[in-house]
Amino acid sequence: MNLMSNDGHVIDNLRSMISSSSGARYVEARYQARLATEVNFVNGELDRIRVVENSGCGIRVLVDGCWGFSSTNNLSLLKESLGHAISAARVLAQAKKKKVKGLAESKMLTGIFRTSANGSVSDIDIEQKVQVAREGEKAARSNRAVKAASCTYRETLDHKAIVSSDGADSEIYDSKPEFNVSAIAKRGGQSATAHEGVGVTGGWSDLFKKSHLEYAVTASERAAKLLDAKHVSGIRTTVILDPAMVGLLSHEAIGHTVEADFVLSGSVVKDKIGQQVASELVTLVDSGKSEIASNAGGTIIVDDEGVAAGRTAIIEKGILKSFLHNRESALVFDTESTGNARAFQYNDEPLIRMRNTFIEPGTDKLADMIKETKRGYVVKGARNGQADANGEFMFGAEEVYLVENGEVRELMKGASISGNAFDVLKSVDMVGNEFQYDIGTGYCGKFQPAKVDGGGPYIRCAALIGGLQ
């Protein structure tokens, strides 16, 4: 099962197709071969096992100020596919009112790139992947209160080649495994769910720095504890957010508002570059690299237009500094691409997407943050949530601890955190000194999925906390 065995010369085919193409102002070809493995156990039974190999080439062209995109899984039909993309763009251009003016000059990253991996997941036998999922599910039921459990091991291996008429010429080898476990405790009519998981860019040893059983037992114990926990009553108060909540807030409530396509359609931050939008303790970054800590799940090195996917400070010491761009939006804003053009599979066109989005660590110790809190909550375990274009958000949190007079008291039931993300960031008065990525099992959805990560230190701020069923 060697993904990379038959596609060694693909990049040469892409190069020759691009150099011989005519009729388009810009041509970009992206080959992607993906090998995805998934093993899922539910309630003691194998629910699903599958391996899926998916490869092909997506071609994007700019003709008469209009985009065309065409894809095929048959690499002997590249020329025909290019023809489809060009002719469709040409026809659509006649109906298009606002033409695409062009693409910003960008420095292309050329060469072969591999994301770092300790212990390649390709060298791990499928039997071992079945084993971790089976054992994880069983361990998630280790607490007697847990009546239902689920455990999934999933990995995605990619080989990409990106070539464009503007000089992109790179190959990327990437590996992103993840492990998720959930436990549902039940008693009488009550039920409580707990999740644990990890998702990384890296190998088997990067994924399981902690044993799979440890994640499972933690979820099992917590589900049981949550069964007896009391409800939080709705109040605006001091909250200490954990790295996962900080990651979710940075991605979902702030990050989307600064995606340049979103800015162009009227996001709340559109006129705010250079203005203070957060406490000066806050520096919020989106990066294609795994900054500060290793193996962040959204690491990409090069984006899908061939541009280096480096670090972009969105907010620096409280001041809004940059939006997130692809080459098209960068030209509109007269700036450079930030390397945020990403496509999920070969048959998806690149869109402006985030990568690893986080708040940089500060100087406070978590113990001091708690000690200096008279009354409030430590909020952990980010669950899914919603955020609007104006920064209004509501996220679920699985684990909430009451803090009174500088001490952590009891575990409360899951709650929601809501507010306006910019107001919340303005209220930040303490920023922890330890950093962690912790939403790497998540996917972001915007027409197509994208593997992203986020995190930060613990931060102390004010938000509305409310009960959640």
Add this chain to the structure above:
Amino acid sequence: MQDLLRYAIKEAEALGASEAEACAAASSESEIFIESNDVKQAKSQKTSSVGIRVLVGGSAGFYSVNNLTKSKVKDAVSMAIKIARVSPKDRHNALPGKSKAMVLRGIYDKKAGSFEASDAAKMAAEMLDAAKSYDKRVSVDNGNLNADVSTHWLANSNGVDLSEKASIFSWSIMGMAIEDSDISSFDLQLGGSHFVKDIDVHTTATEFAKTVVSSLGPRGIESFKGEMLLTPIAINEMIEEVISHSINSDAVQKKSSHFAGKIGKRVSSDLLTVEDDATNVEGLGASSFDREGVAHRRNVVIEKGVLKKFLYNTYTAKKDGVKSTGNASGSTSSPPSVSTTNFVIRPGRSSLDTLVSEMENGMIISRFSGNVNPVNGDFSGVVKGGRLVKNGTIQHPVKEVMVAGNVFEALRCLNGVSKERKIIYDSILPYMRFDDISFTAG
């Protein structure tokens, strides 16, 4: 293609599989995207793939590849066998035998083959123009038009050998109306057909434009309890997922269905009849056989409010000791799961106008935006494009209000179903009216 699938099955048997299945699909798709009152991008794709499922001594393995060369298929088969050998045994694993073949007419248009990206581009532009020219206050946020021509093949070691062609055209338009500082609720309208001649972007665009313009100038209201009239789209957003989840045998077996143990019991007022019907060619989910090759049929799931049956594939059916209902679902890149095909609610006797005229105090909801819990039926969210009705007449559009309740309780208070129905991709839904719903002003 059939030869390739038979080759895969022979290979699997030679490697020790007791049963084997090969499923393939090839499709050609073109799509036009609309964004911010303009056409944005043309997209086309050609794709083909095969999924191999094998059973080795009661254990299942699955491998899928989107490359149809013989050598790749051979590798896929041997990987599927390898996976099966490390998977736990499950005595319910089985493949279906041959069922009586059924030919479904009306899902493939011969003219679809010559429908080109340029045709799609013209129609998308026409949809945009129709919405914009209805009223200059209309603003289109996004939309699309998609044309998909596909062929599906399925063969297994029990003699099943099937194939079918289908063409599907679908389109959508979404946005709002803007007048100075007044921005209407978002509205979404969808359309779909199997035939080129039935593509009607004009009706969809006009309905969208009409809805957003009529929700301009909303007024605030007091909180109240009263009737709720849902449009087909709102039924799709609020009600359908809860029912489809609850009638799914997989959810029943995993103990997450509210309908578990309720066959033969009343689950709704007697106005509700729900069918799962892949043979209804009006729905875009129509096809003659399911993901495992079991012939499709019409399954009456809820009849006059009484729960009649759950939907099964071969695996879940074996677990319950019943027969598959033809609801194995999924693509070539996944082993079969269970889902609805075309979700159909039978039309009622009243016209939409009558349903409105009978309302004393209530709200018409164009769209629902919020959370629905398919397990316990709780919903809460925001009313989009709401219009207040008093004494049988529509009063005025209302500012966004919250609506919350429980779908299972609402179904017992269902007191009206319209004759008129709309096709929303693979759902065919009427307007439905419920009593005793709480609306909370913001």
